Amino acid sequence: MPISRRSLAAAALALVLPLSACGSGGDDGGPTDASGKVEGDITFQTWNLRANFKPYFEDLIADFEHTYPGTHVKWIDQPAEGYPDKLSADAAGGTLPDVVNVSPDLVAPLARAGLALDLDKAAGTYRSEYLPGAWASHRIPGMKGTYAFPWYLNTGPLFYNKALFEKAGLDPEQPPKTYDDLFSDALRMAEKSDGKVATLANVPTIEDFGRYGVPLMNRQGTAFTFNSAKGVELLTRYKELYDAKALDPQALTATPESAGKKFLTGAVAMNPGSALDLGNFKKNAPSLYRNIGITDQITSTGHVNMYVMGVMVNSRTRHTPAAVAFAHFVTDARHQMSFAKKVAIFPSTAGSLDDPYFTKEDGTDETRVRVAAAKSLKNAVNYTPVLFSDQMKTALRNEVAKALQGRQSPEEALDNAVNAADRLLRQG
């Protein structure tokens, strides 16, 4: 059967035209007004929660669908690894779920791209239900509005190996609290173990600078400031640790997983983690589990770092009332409280931390850690600047590594990191 060139060209055009639409995303979303009947099918995406909390979320969704007949929630869960990449692919492809589990640094680029619903406008009436600091954690410098409901909070415990502390002649019941304590204990540990046991497995992050008391950004949110004298002082002290092998030699290439493994094998004496790690220690390192110590994050400001999880509403959802209602439903006081009783997280709703569950000890380690963490949360600070992107984190990490290797001074390293971060900030 013959075919003309014109027909062939038309067929090729028909093939190419749909492709040219790829990646443009859709801007034909629904209304941004959350008032109206709560109905319709929505999608809810969580961040690595299905494996441990499947029954909780299934009950929660069933409860919502029962409360609001005519709604249907499809729950999807993404693995922890590569979550930002998954979000960016969905956002660029116009397939972002209606309700999304986010952290403040993830919500910032989505809000700037107009993909996050401004909850000050759409759900401002709920604001008083949450702790003021938690509600403010999803505000973006340079933008008006709040772009996610605050969900659960955590400070993350710091684990330490009591046996290694004891071997180094340190009091295992008195772990370091401030950076000054940490530096002196770490140097002593390295000296006593002849450089075989490091105290830390990670290079300082932006949160370390924050907890050391370094101002991270200017008030306007237009430039980073962690290259101040205080920042240089922190990096200089980390260099001393690195030279003395008090900071693991492989810290420059460490990932959270590799650092965790070092802690398991007793090569490192302290490591940050989560409540879920205790089960891992019990199973994979019983001798470590018998000697495990749990303490608060190291801080010289009196404030620990608070990690905030949020629930964002896609501004292009076709069912804004249902999406907002569901995001609020997930994060309201009743559900946050019931979630907190399943795992060691803390509610961001006003008054919840005064519940006896978070204030009364019953003599077990579990309640001791919980009560202490809830207490420290009351004046915790979210030190991670919401505008500090992954590229900025890499720039800081690389410059810090060069300083630790002695290839540049701490001052030069931080100046370079700030310049790189500022340049990325300006590029949007």
Place this chain on the structure above:
Amino acid sequence: MAAPLRIRRQLPLSPWLFAAPGLLITGAFVLYPFVSTLVNSFTDRRTLVPGRFVGLANFRELLHDDMFWTGLRNSFLYVLGVVPALVVLPLLLALLVHKNIPGITFFRSAFYTPVVASIVVVGLIWVWLLDERGLINALLEAIGIGRIGFLSDQWLLLLSAMAVTVWKGLGYYMIIYLAALANVPRELHEAAAVDGAGPVRRFLSVTVPAVRSTMVLVAALSSVAAFKVFSEVYLMAGPSGGPAGEDTTLVMLVQRTGTGLTGRVGYASALSVVVFVVTVALMLLVLRADRKEES
């Protein structure tokens, strides 16, 4: 006259129909991404922000980007380190196993096993082996050499990743050489032996010329693969690309720059265009060197 002209202007449909599935897949997954990358390289597009045309700004910027030069250096070093090993070692391995003696299939399969193993699994195994407290360092310490920071020193890390690439690729290229060796006429070896040539002389004067075109193919394939290396270095040096990012390769830089919610898609596309141009140049260089040799 009109009828024959009409026939000439017509194209038969059947061949196009047969080719359509392939064309569709190629268009969607090769041609479109390629053209899209090319177009993006002249824009300041970000993951969530449509780009504006910026001319050659991205290419000018990468000339002043230290990390670009680090990536380019490491990718070239990878080619220099890996390609000679992957041209010569699989040939020697193929010579070892191409004779049909009892039990040889076991060795052929054993040498081929790393090729079918997942690169992630292989990478993790080597990370455990080369760790400061891993098996290799324990052995080195036991024989009095002391521990070596394979994974903490910039150059040792790159060398370790190259070793893994060579180890994993040996079996694949060995199979290609086995096919080539099967076509070398036995008479040539016999004639050389009658003329008094020893094994080394026979290898250099008979085997190598006979498999020369295969060696060129292996050089071309392995140089392209080596220049585009990602997994081995990423797994062994970590997402940051080794200490201070000094082991970053160009493809790692593309991934790091262009992905995530704040990814600089325009700049990463410009980097990808450079990778493409260098890869094509490498292929042409190898083929040109071969033609010169032939003439």
